[in-house]
Amino acid sequence: MTQRNATPGNLEIARDAVLKPIEDVAAGMGVGPHLLEHYGRGVAKIDLAAIDELSSRPAAKYVVVSAITPTPLGEGKTTTTVGLGQGLTRIGRPATISVRQASMGPTLGIKGGAAGGGYSQVVPMERLNVHLTGDLHAVTAAHNQLAAMIDNELFRGNSLGIDPDAVTWRRVVDINDRALRDIVTGLGPRTNGPPRQTGFDITAASELMATLAMATSLRDLRERLGRIVIGYTRGSGEPVTAEQVRAAGAATVLLREALKPNLLQTIENTPALVHTGPFGNIATGNSSVVADLIGIRSGDYLVTEAGFGADMGAERFFNIKCRVSGLVPDVAVVVATVRALKLHSGRHTVVAGRPLPLEMLAENPDDVLAGADNLRKQISNIRRHGVTPVVAINAFGGDYPSEHEAIKQVAAEAGVRCAVSTHFFNGGAGAVELAEAVAEAAEEPSEFRHLYPVDAGLREKIETIATQIYGADGVEYTPTASRSLDQYERNGWGDLPICMAKTHLSLSADPTLRGAPSGWTLPVREVRASVGAGFIYPICGQMQTMPGLGSDPAATHIDINDDGETIGLF
């Protein structure tokens, strides 16, 4: 129904792309061959020494790509990031993009490669979507090694006094596997260890992944890994760390290559840093600090992506990631789509994995305007951090000009630059207008500020985010959540920033509420601590940390053809 179906498939476009030798891409960033390690054709890792070596180069303008509250289908932040990078380069502003690494679970589960799409893709896309340089596998291995060390401690006398029922460290696989969510281990003979109820999350949800995204150096990674809390002691409930189970050193060694950012390119040869993929549901949903520390010295612009809508990914970007990196964002792109604004009118229903309802495809600028509160709120969320917003209308084939005009009108009324971008169909050429708007906005001085001081109390920080960013009237804590907050402050973790685990499908905690809901209270069901990664995450609603496979998993369509080429990969 949309023209997207008429363009060649992503895999075909990706395969037709003419790649530059990756060392040439790196050279364009000022990264010499001595800093590169090749990992198969078209992919290299960059040594962290690049951060120091490039430090005398001028800093790029720093652009974060965020969005309005998305539909369950996603609104194309990755394609917009890629397209904008290509567009900026096309107007003479050499750009680097920085995106998250694909989790294989979704790639093999439901359509959801993380390489962008259409004529705005990162290549080689087959490598990006399958294994890449093995960083996710390294996280899986290091995570499960730590888990095995914990169970071994329990098996061998438990001299640390760990409460087996208070072990918070689960295991991970990079597969959508519902059967592993809730399991009992240690069955069989006594030599299999004590039985214990636990489970697996998807690798992206590992605290090691979040930690990798946050670390600023190998040494910093080592220290963060040592601080990871794996559970609590019997009786007094003291936290037990990865250092105490003597697993932090080995975890560092298992992750040392994974800490180096991966360099790929877009189909228009724009440098693309692809590094770390912390789960948006419970972690930052942002790519790595080290990738951005390299990218910020590698061109005129660094375009980085923050997962979910501006209330989620961008807020975490401003208040967690930028606090660690020390980098100052200049512009925040807010991706808007006709379909998402129509959904925010409250007049339609969209279900993941199903086509849009027909009535949403009819020309209807009124629906778009009726959903505009969400866009207005997300714009104000950006401004609250002192950063200049730019609205990017990510064009779909079925959109009508009147609908784009409606979005432009909303942006104009808010005094925000706005551009239609057809990067999906036209690559960088389709993003020139957006690139120009971003370049203009970047000339305005950034008045970047954090939303809260990090040394405010945990409750104060939670309430600031809830009321100022989400538009809640207040916050309601369960007794469990309250107890945890008190305990965490006693443990000395009160100075950590907050990473809210809230649905991304609404500004509120109720995924069915559209627009910019008011008159509601944020329920905090429980609160968990990622002490290694460096944040506290309140759980507001049911957060799935292990997806399941659907009735027709993408994996069933993936194969090789008679020429040995991969087919069926999005």
Place this chain on the structure above:
Amino acid sequence: MTQRNATPGNLEIARDAVLKPIEDVAAGMGVGPHLLEHYGRGVAKIDLAAIDELSSRPAAKYVVVSAITPTPLGEGKTTTTVGLGQGLTRIGRPATISVRQASMGPTLGIKGGAAGGGYSQVVPMERLNVHLTGDLHAVTAAHNQLAAMIDNELFRGNSLGIDPDAVTWRRVVDINDRALRDIVTGLGPRTNGPPRQTGFDITAASELMATLAMATSLRDLRERLGRIVIGYTRGSGEPVTAEQVRAAGAATVLLREALKPNLLQTIENTPALVHTGPFGNIATGNSSVVADLIGIRSGDYLVTEAGFGADMGAERFFNIKCRVSGLVPDVAVVVATVRALKLHSGRHTVVAGRPLPLEMLAENPDDVLAGADNLRKQISNIRRHGVTPVVAINAFGGDYPSEHEAIKQVAAEAGVRCAVSTHFFNGGAGAVELAEAVAEAAEEPSEFRHLYPVDAGLREKIETIATQIYGADGVEYTPTASRSLDQYERNGWGDLPICMAKTHLSLSADPTLRGAPSGWTLPVREVRASVGAGFIYPICGQMQTMPGLGSDPAATHIDINDDGETIGLF
């Protein structure tokens, strides 16, 4: 006590090695840069197109390194393989070596890096022992993806009629984790799928690993993966394949890079193919067919290693691996050590992870002679396949010349060439005498023959191995084993070769029996089928497929130092 402790540590020696650029190592093998993909410094994958491209070059002499029945400490087959490769090159016979890939479980569990040791190592050893190019992780991912697809089939109506209690496909991790041996999955709400008792094996034990080792091309891999049996139907007990659960195509795509052999080098720059690591306990314990198909055209000699003693690894090498590759071995090196022959005297006890008992370190050629039956039997096992044996005495610092003389005497009486090799201390220079013996032996015409015709009945094949190779009087099957054999023949699997799952610590099925036991019967407890990898494996005793961690896991000593270098890795 032994001089081994006085040499610099493996990691120090490895780090001091002067590596050749890997493309130069490849060029020396006739492998051009267009066939290489770099994976970090000093490591490359070789495209399988090399097999065809090199086919006009003369075939190398093919040498397999086997051993007498080892002590639980291992007798140094990998160091001998590396040392011999270095030694052959030193006497003007350019050699390539082909070894298995390290499993991270043992590396992080008990000392057991798979890179050789001392001055006969494969480098970069840190890469070899940790992740390498991610092949094991690819196996883990593909294996667990298939497992998730099976449970998803059960969850979504089970249209294939799979008997949940007859699912034979477990899950894998590349970690020593006893707690995962026996688990119940699918607990919690109904959406987590039906509860089911299952477990995890170590990745090396995955049938995918054995299949990868056996495949001759990407297409062949695809077909083998489709044939993998994951369980049986309710009622009629028909086998259900990976093809039927529609997971074989995706598994092929996940394994397509892993099918390409990894090229590294020894510390003397001898080319080292490091590829696949099928578990010796239940699979072939040999490196890959494709690596050897490339290596056989890459120099004057290809030295490949077969796990465990000659009754195990070499027998499987001759009758399973060589049947698939079509390659003809010229020489089989039988590694012997003073300590192992002393142990075979039946007068001592050796325990894995503990130092040798002091009385074994005293000069005692009589003990050596008393254990010589094992060496004699393993020599005859090689000869039964028409291949020329050469005995390699792998010298330890505490050995006495009289003890080496005792071994030489046994070899001489058997009419077999024999040489002392000090490659651990002296690298290739220490293996010159061995290299010369091997080169001489390789001039004798190979009369290589398989032990059994593959179309003999399953029982006949099992009994041939048991009586002719192990020295058993006969074979005893449990009723379960008997039923399986009948069922497998009805399923059309009767033509598969046999891969015996027997202890490697004795020629018999009882790990405590030393020397060359006689007057015993081989008990076959059950029989399993690796239809994709292409063999039937009778289980003779308790076979552990998931190791556990000890009280002081190697991982606890692995860390980075102040300079960011890895320490504590063997």
